[in-house]
Amino acid sequence: MRKVSVVLNSQAVIGDTDPRLFGAFVEHLGRCVYGGIYEPGHPTADEQGFRHDVLELVRELAPTIMRYPGGNFVSGYNWEDAVGPVDKRPRRLDLAWMSTEPNTFGTNEFIDWCRLADIEPMLAVNLGTRAGDAARNLVEYCNHPGGTAWSDLRKEHGWEKPHNVKFWCLGNEMDGPWQMEMKTAEEYGRIATEAAKMMKWIDPSIELAACGSSGRNMPTFGAWEDTVLQHTFPHVEWISLHTYVNNYAGDTPAMLASPDLMDGFIEEVVAIADSVAARAHSSKRIMLSFDEWNVWYRTRRNKAERVKPGWPVAPEILEEIYTMEDALAFGGMCLSLLNHADRVKCACLAQLVNVIAPIMTETGGPAWRQTIFFPFAQMSHFGRGRVLRAEVDSPTYAASYFDPRGKDDLYFPMPAVPYLKMAAVEDPETGAVTIFALNRHLEESMPLDVALKDFGTPSLIEALQLRHDDLKATNTKAHPDEVAPTALTGVSLSADRIQATLAPASWNMIRVGKP
Known part of the structure; x- marks a missing residue:
């Protein structure tokens, strides 16, 4: 990608x-x-x-x-x-x-x-x-x-x-x-x-x-x-x-x-x-x-x-x-x-x-x-905080979502779905920013580049991912931690910028603080 x-x-x-x-x-x-x-x-x-x-x-x-x-x-x-x-x-x-x-x-x-x-x-x-x-x-x-x-x-x-x-x-x-x-x-x-x-x-x-x-x-x-x-x-x-x-x-x-x-x-x-x-x-x-x-x-x-x-x-x-x-x-x-x-x-x-x-x-x-x-x-x-408006440039895919309604089943055509869906929240007290990012591509990793305008060189607080090789994996009484967050490695920080690679079909959280 x-x-x-x-x-x-x-x-x-x-x-x-x-x-x-x-x-x-x-x-x-x-x-x-x-x-x-x-x-x-x-x-x-x-x-x-x-x-x-x-x-x-x-x-x-x-x-x-x-x-x-x-x-x-x-x-x-x-x-x-x-x-x-x-x-x-x-x-x-x-x-x-x-x-x-x-x-x-x-x-x-x-x-x-x-x-x-x-x-x-x-x-x-x-x-x-x-x-x-x-x-x-x-x-x-x-x-x-x-x-x-x-x-x-x-x-x-x-x-x-x-x-x-x-x-x-x-x-x-x-x-x-x-x-x-x-x-x-x-x-x-x-x-x-x-x-x-x-x-x-x-x-x-x-x-x-x-x-x-x-x-x-x-x-x-x-x-x-x-x-x-x-x-x-x-x-x-x-x-x-x-x-x-x-x-x-x-x-x-x-x-x-x-x-x-x-x-x-x-x-x-x-x-x-x-x-x-x-x-x-x-x-x-x-x-x-x-x-x-x-x-x-x-x-x-x-x-x-x-x-x-x-x-x-x-x-x-x-x-x-x-x-x-x-x-x-x-x-x-x-x-x-x-x-x-x-x-x-x-x-x-x-x-x-x-x-x-x-x-x-x-x-x-x-x-x-x-x-x-x-x-x-x-x-x-x-x-919890100020939700920032993100300008996202992501490749897209087409989908048709099925939503049943009794006798009149509905299909919603979705011609341009961005592979990245995300939100960013700034803590007004500390200035820290949390990025929540979903890579919807099932097979390809996502090279992600986030520009933080006038932020300075951020410090990494925490980076986690939720993913599993088997999308049908569940947590059970016998295996309660089969699906759980793990460290997201390879996050790179520079002046006003965060770079990371998001695994296919993954939910990610990256938290950075003010320099």
Whole structure:
């Protein structure tokens, strides 16, 4: 491959990353909660049942905000079922995942877990089977200091101080036919608006995210966002986006190209949101909450695999086993988020443990990192700061990405996909620059030349690569470190310049400091 050139200028900035960009997601789905973050009786569990081996990995992963309790689950959830004495909590049939929900883990336990993990909680309210009344009661229960029925009930349950949850989601994927009490855009827009009004009347300091359509490939996409925001614009700060990339077609180059479609998705939603603002003659800007994103396809559309007979508690479903190939596509999605840091101010990797997750556990046994763990951890630790606008000169390839949509399967032609996808983040306190670089060529190494305008001769802090000779390699209980970062050698530094050779099909991180 010919040399790939990049120019970085500290004065050319896309935007500052918001701390909430590095979030994740816990849903009552499969073994994410029960057997994941919560397993009383596990050798590492504390008195509340929180697995500390999982907590250690969560701290290493370093998510900053956590969405809960769904997801599809929230559209049929009665939050009151899961507060108060555990032995008095009802068991319910969960129609989202065809399982039994014991409600032994609920809002208060989740808040305690977040505090223990030093993570900001994000709560979603049920706007499927319920509406604004239940939502405003939950805000009062969580955030009001006391002296009312709901706030005093929280105190009675053992939580004297208010939880002060600031970020709230107004439902989930309400245009999806799979959703309990699916809504039209008009129906959802009205319900979300009325819920938002009451929630903010109780606590004016909260921030609210309206549901975007369930994906860019939905028939409702575009018109849904426009209609919903016309209703909710005065009351919300955020619009949500969801996307999962796949390799249904068995086409690895197309899968590695697919994060570029995520860029287009973000830019389209920004345009819609700003169009609504323009029609409202408002300078207000709606920010984007990409509160579900990941690689997911093996366990996604196989209903027989995910619906277990007998309505079990916490069945082993959606336990995607991630490969080296998946980690590369996942890394590309991380780059898309960073490179839109001016408008994507919140994002949640879906999900955290066992269910399409970077962390896997064995019930009663160990926990380990999946391949996708590493790009996220590196992004979260070193992607915080000023995202620089990169001028990239890279050879390209053509791809056609397959994204199924029921009866109308979609192919997205991508005629010019750069082999290099990258992002660069400057730490405003130290001036250090971190370069995240994905070489999407499956066979050729990439000679990379990065010019740092007016930087001086940088000092190398760290250089790592994630690669494997077998793109289907995975991490397992028996071999938890089969895929893991290794040193990226041969990085050359000179005045205002970084040079390196990136291996084929590799994710790379190069960190340099000021001279």
